[in-house]
Amino acid sequence: MKIAILGAGNVGMALANGWAKAGHSIILGLKDPQNEKTSSLLKENITAKTTAEASAEADVILISLPVSATVSVLKEIGNVKEKIIIDATNSVFGKPDPYNNCFEAVKDITKCEKVVKCFNSTGFENMSDPVYGNLRLDMFAAGSSEEAKKIAVKLSEDLGFENCYDFGGDDKVDLLEQFAMSWINLAIVQKHGRDIAFKVLKR
Numbered sequence: 084m085k086i087a088i089l090g091a092g093n094v095g096m097a098l099a100n101g102w103a104k105a106g107h108s109i110i111l112g113l114k115d116p117q118n119e120k121t122s123s124l125l126k127e128n129i130t131a132k133t134t135a136e137a138s139a140e141a142d143v144i145l146i147s148l149p150v151s152a153t154v155s156v157l158k159e160i161g162n163v164k165e166k167i168i169i170d171a172t173n174s175v176f177g178k179p180d181p182y183n184n185c186f187e188a189v190k191d192i193t194k195c196e197k198v199v200k201c202f203n204s205t206g207f208e209n210m211s212d213p214v215y216g217n218l219r220l221d222m223f224a225a226g227s228s229e230e231a232k233k234i235a236v237k238l239s240e241d242l243g244f245e246n247c248y249d250f251g252g253d254d255k256v257d258l259l260e261q262f263a264m265s266w267i268n269l270a271i272v273q274k275h276g277r278d279i280a281f282k283v284l285k286r
């Protein structure tokens with residue numbers, strides 16, 4: 084797949100590197116692709132363009148921007164109505180005014196219906212390496228577009244996650260952000276450290 088990554092920081096680069104390794108074609112969407120630091124991000128299957136160019140070229144757009152930058156970036160990337168958009172942000176420490184979360188902002192600003200919340204519920208280290216001993220971690224995806232969720236499942240498998248659980252429709256997006264907040268609470272607030280993760284067990 085051709086995947087634009089808007090927000091090439093901790094999460095964006097963990098996903099970019101994993102997907103590039105799996106053979107996807109990654110286009111980082113940067114503020115200033117000509118910046119001298121850009122070359123350190125590039126490798127086989129990873130190129131860099133502006134946020135608008137990357138979005139136009141890609142089939143799938145992954146948003147891993149700071150919440151505070153998301154609305155303005157969404158307004159500058161042009162027509163992405165027919166793309167698949169994956170929102171990996173968490174509005175748990177601040178809202179993207181006037182929206183409740185970035186998922187709502189994506190749907191309202193782009194009018195895209197194929198939007199899914201995924202890759203938000205665990206730390207970026209777990210996205211780089213979802214293997215704990217002989218267990219592989221699970222991922223979770225919420226949103227009412229089955230087409231977008233199918234892509235999220237495939238991309239989570241390509242990173243090495245075992246299952247990508249269907250968390251429900253658009254009405255479960257807030258809950259998935261609260262689930263992320265539960266990880267943040269345990270890892271950071273309760274000081275268990277960032278090398279912890281959730282796995283669904285069944286019997």
Ligand SMILES: NC(=O)c1ccc[n+]([C@@H]2O[C@H](COP(=O)([O-])OP(=O)(O)OC[C@H]3O[C@@H](n4cnc5c(N)ncnc54)[C@H](OP(=O)(O)O)[C@@H]3O)[C@@H](O)[C@H]2O)c1
Pocket residue numbers: 089090091092093094095112113114134147148149150152156171172173174202203204205206207208263
């Ligand atoms: N950290 C985690 O473990 C984690 C896990 C799950 C979800 N999340 C969510 O994922 C999002 C990103 O978190 P992060 O930790 O990856 O943040 P981060 O390391 O600060 O990365 C954000 C990236 O966005 C770029 N950016 C900012 N404004 C931009 C703009 N206008 N155009 C293009 N790029 C822009 C930043 O570039 P500059 O540095 O040049 O400004 C930076 O590379 C957040 O919404 C967070 O809630 C984080």
